[in-house]
Amino acid sequence: MTPRQRLAALRDAGWLGDLDVHLAESMARIAGDDDPALLWAVALASQRTAAGHVCADLGRVAGRPLVDGAPDAPVMPGLAAWTAALRATPVVGGPGDDAPLVLDAAGRLYLRRYWAYEREVADEVRRRVAAAVALDPAAVREALAVGWPLDPTGPAPDWQRVAAVTAALRRLCVISGGPGTGKTSTVVRLLALLAAANRGAPLAVELAAPTGKAAARLEDALRAGRAAVPETVRAAIPERASTLHRLLRLRPDSTRAGVDRERPLRADVVVVDEASMVDLALMAKLLRAVPPDARLLLLGDKDQLASVEAGAVLADLCGDAPGFSPSFAARVSAVTGQAVPEGDAACDSPVRDAVVVLRESRRFHADSGIARLAAAVNRGDGDAACALLGGGAPDLGWRPAADGRAARERLADAAADGFGAYLACVASGAPPAEVFAAFDRFRMLCAHRAGSGGVAGVNRLVEDALEARGLLRRTGPWFVGRPVLVTRNDHVLRLANGDVGVVLPDPEEAGRVAVAFPAADGGVRRVSPARLPAHETVWAMTVHKSQGSEFDRVLLLLPAEPSRVVTRELLYTAITRARDRVEVWGAEAVVRAGVATRVERSSGLRDALWAR
Numbered sequence: 001m002t003p004r005q006r007l008a009a010l011r012d013a014g015w016l017g018d019l020d021v022h023l024a025e026s027m028a029r030i031a032g033d034d035d036p037a038l039l040w041a042v043a044l045a046s047q048r049t050a051a052g053h054v055c056a057d058l059g060r061v062a063g064r065p066l067v068d069g070a071p072d073a074p075v076m077p078g079l080a081a082w083t084a085a086l087r088a089t090p091v092v093g094g095p096g097d098d099a100p101l102v103l104d105a106a107g108r109l110y111l112r113r114y115w116a117y118e119r120e121v122a123d124e125v126r127r128r129v130a131a132a133v134a135l136d137p138a139a140v141r142e143a144l145a146v147g148w149p150l151d152p153t154g155p156a157p158d159w160q161r162v163a164a165v166t167a168a169l170r171r172l173c174v175i176s177g178g179p180g181t182g183k184t185s186t187v188v189r190l191l192a193l194l195a196a197a198n199r200g201a202p203l204a205v206e207l208a209a210p211t212g213k214a215a216a217r218l219e220d221a222l223r224a225g226r227a228a229v230p231e232t233v234r235a236a237i238p239e240r241a242s243t244l245h246r247l248l249r250l251r252p253d254s255t256r257a258g259v260d261r262e263r264p265l266r267a268d269v270v271v272v273d274e275a276s277m278v279d280l281a282l283m284a285k286l287l288r289a290v291p292p293d294a295r296l297l298l299l300g301d302k303d304q305l306a307s308v309e310a311g312a313v314l315a316d317l318c319g320d321a322p323g324f325s326p327s328f329a330a331r332v333s334a335v336t337g338q339a340v341p342e343g344d345a346a347c348d349s350p351v352r353d354a355v356v357v358l359r360e361s362r363r364f365h366a367d368s369g370i371a372r373l374a375a376a377v378n379r380g381d382g383d384a385a386c387a388l389l390g391g392g393a394p395d396l397g398w399r400p401a402a403d404g405r406a407a408r409e410r411l412a413d414a415a416a417d418g419f420g421a422y423l424a425c426v427a428s429g430a431p432p433a434e435v436f437a438a439f440d441r442f443r444m445l446c447a448h449r450a451g452s453g454g455v456a457g458v459n460r461l462v463e464d465a466l467e468a469r470g471l472l473r474r475t476g477p478w479f480v481g482r483p484v485l486v487t488r489n490d491h492v493l494r495l496a497n498g499d500v501g502v503v504l505p506d507p508e509e510a511g512r513v514a515v516a517f518p519a520a521d522g523g524v525r526r527v528s529p530a531r532l533p534a535h536e537t538v539w540a541m542t543v544h545k546s547q548g549s550e551f552d553r554v555l556l557l558l559p560a561e562p563s564r565v566v567t568r569e570l571l572y573t574a575i576t577r578a579r580d581r582v583e584v585w586g587a588e589a590v591v592r593a594g595v596a597t598r599v600e601r602s603s604g605l606r607d608a609l610w611a612r
Helices: 003-012 018-031 036-050 079-087 112-130 137-147 159-169 183-197 212-228 231-236 280-289 313-318 326-336 350-354 369-378 382-389 405-427 432-439 455-468 568-575 588-596 605-610
Strands: 101-103 108-111 172-176 205-209 269-272 295-300 355-357 396-399 442-446 483-486 500-505 513-518 524-527 535-537 540-542 551-557 578-585
Touching: 003 018, 003 036, 018 036, 036 079, 036 101, 036 108, 079 101, 101 112, 108 112, 112 172, 112 280, 112 350, 112 605, 137 159, 137 183, 137 326, 159 172, 159 183, 159 295, 159 326, 159 355, 172 313, 172 350, 183 212, 183 231, 183 269, 183 295, 205 212, 295 313, 313 355, 313 605, 350 355, 369 382, 369 396, 369 568, 369 578, 382 396, 382 588, 405 432, 405 442, 405 455, 405 551, 432 500, 432 513, 442 455, 455 535, 455 540, 551 568, 568 578, 568 588
Parallel strands: 172 295, 172 355, 205 269, 269 295, 396 578, 442 540, 442 551, 551 578
Antiparallel strands: 101 108, 483 500, 483 535, 500 513, 513 524
C-alpha cells in the first residue's frame, strides 16, 4: 500500500478527516515530493489543529504510530530524521521563511496562519506587560482609602484588592480564579478605582465575553456590584456587555475583524470575561483591536476547559502562576497597604507580574463537597474524588453508569424531578423572568454530543419522559415550554451562540408562540420561531456549552467507557457549574480515567512567554 493509500485508509476509517488528507496531498504535489515523511507530517498538523492544538508536536509522535489506536497506522521516523526530511522540502520553512508550513527548533510543525497568530499574541503580550502606565500610585492609594478601605478582619493580603491594583498598574492583567472567587466584583472595584484615580476624567470601558450567556452574566454581576462603590464614580461602571464577535465586528463569512490596529476600539479599558473560551485566532484579533495605551483585563478560570477552536490561551498566559517578582510585589504592597508575598525566585519572565490568581470562593465553602471534589479533580487525585463522590456529602451524588430500560427509567425520573418546577411555572403562565430563573435551577450536562449518554439522545429521552408524565404537551416542534439553545450568532436579531430561550405564548397574538430570551435590561425579547438562527433543544447540553453558566443543580452524564473527551478539565468545569448540588452518573473507571487525563494542547505560546 502506498503512503497516499494508507492516508486514505485512515480517513475512510475515521481517524483522519478529508481536509487532513487533502492538505497532505496538496503539499506533496506543490513540493513535487511524495516522501511519506512529508505526507504524514502535514496530515498530522492539520488533524491536530482541528482537534484544538496550535501545531503538531512531532517529538511526541516520532517513533510512534501516526494515530494512536488506529490499526496498522504507519510508524513515524525518529525526530532528527523526520525534521531533516521536512526541512529539505520547499513547503516547510523556519519562522523567518515564507513557506506554507513552519517547523520551529523544538520540532513543532505549524500551518503558517497559526504560527503567525501565536507569534502575534506572544509579541503583543510581551509588549503590553513591558509598557509603562502613566498612573500616580498616590492617586490609587487615595482612591483605595475612600472606596475600598482595608478590612482588618479580612484575609491578608486581600487578593481581590491586589488584583485590582495590579490591573490599574499594568496595560495587561490576567485574573484567574474558580467560581465565586470574585473576578467580576474585582472588575467593579477596579473601574471605580480607575475613575477615582483619574480625578473625574471620563473613562471609556468596553465589556465582552465569548458567548451571549456569559455576556449576560457579566452584565448581571456588574449591575449588582455598582451599588457597592461610591456614587461619585458609579457612572464609570457600564451596565452593558457584548459578545467578543460583536465587539470586534466579526462576521461569519469573513476572518477579518471590523476593528484592528488601523481602526482600534475607542476604549481606555477593555474587560473580557470567561477568557478560557477565547481561542488563539480570536485572541490575536482582540489584541489588534485594543489601543496600545488602553488596559486589557482578561478574566477566567485557567483550570476550566479550553476553547473549542485551536489554543489554550488563558492557561498559556497564566503558565504555572509563579507569583510576583520582588520589585512588583513591593510596588503592589506600597499601594495596597498590605504585605504581598513574592513568587518563585527562579522565574524571570515579566509576564508573572501581570497574572493574579484569586483563591477564596464565596460560592462554595472550602469544606463543601463541591469545593473539595473540584479541588481533588484539579490536583489529579482520583482516590479522593471517588471517595468524596461516594461519601454521602449532601451536595454530591454518584450513580454508576448502566444501560437498558432501568437506566432510562432513572434518567426519566431525574428529568421529571429536575424540570418539574420549571414546567409548572410555564403551565401557570408565570412571567418570563420567573420561567427563566426556574429553568436555570437544573441542567443535565453531557460529555459527548452523540452516542451513549450524548446530548442528542438524552434530549429525546427527556422530552419523551416529560410528556409521558403529563408535564408537557408536544403539539409540534414549537410546543410551549420547549427550551432552545442558539448555536450561531445572528447580529440582526442580536442573538449569540450560547443564548438560551424558552418557547412561550405570544402575548401580542393569541394562538401563536414566540421564543422568549432574557433581555439585557432585565426584561424579555421575543423572536418568531421562523426567524430563529441555528438552534437545538436544551434539556441537556454539553459541558463545553455550559461554560459561562451556573445552575442550582447539575446532573453530569458520563459515557459508559473512558473517553478522550472526559478529562480533568471537563470534570472540573461540569462540577463547578453547580451552586448547590452536583450528581455524577458514570462508572468509577470513567471518573478515574478522566481525573488522570489532562488536556495538553500543543503550542509554543507558553514557552515564548515563560521559558527560562
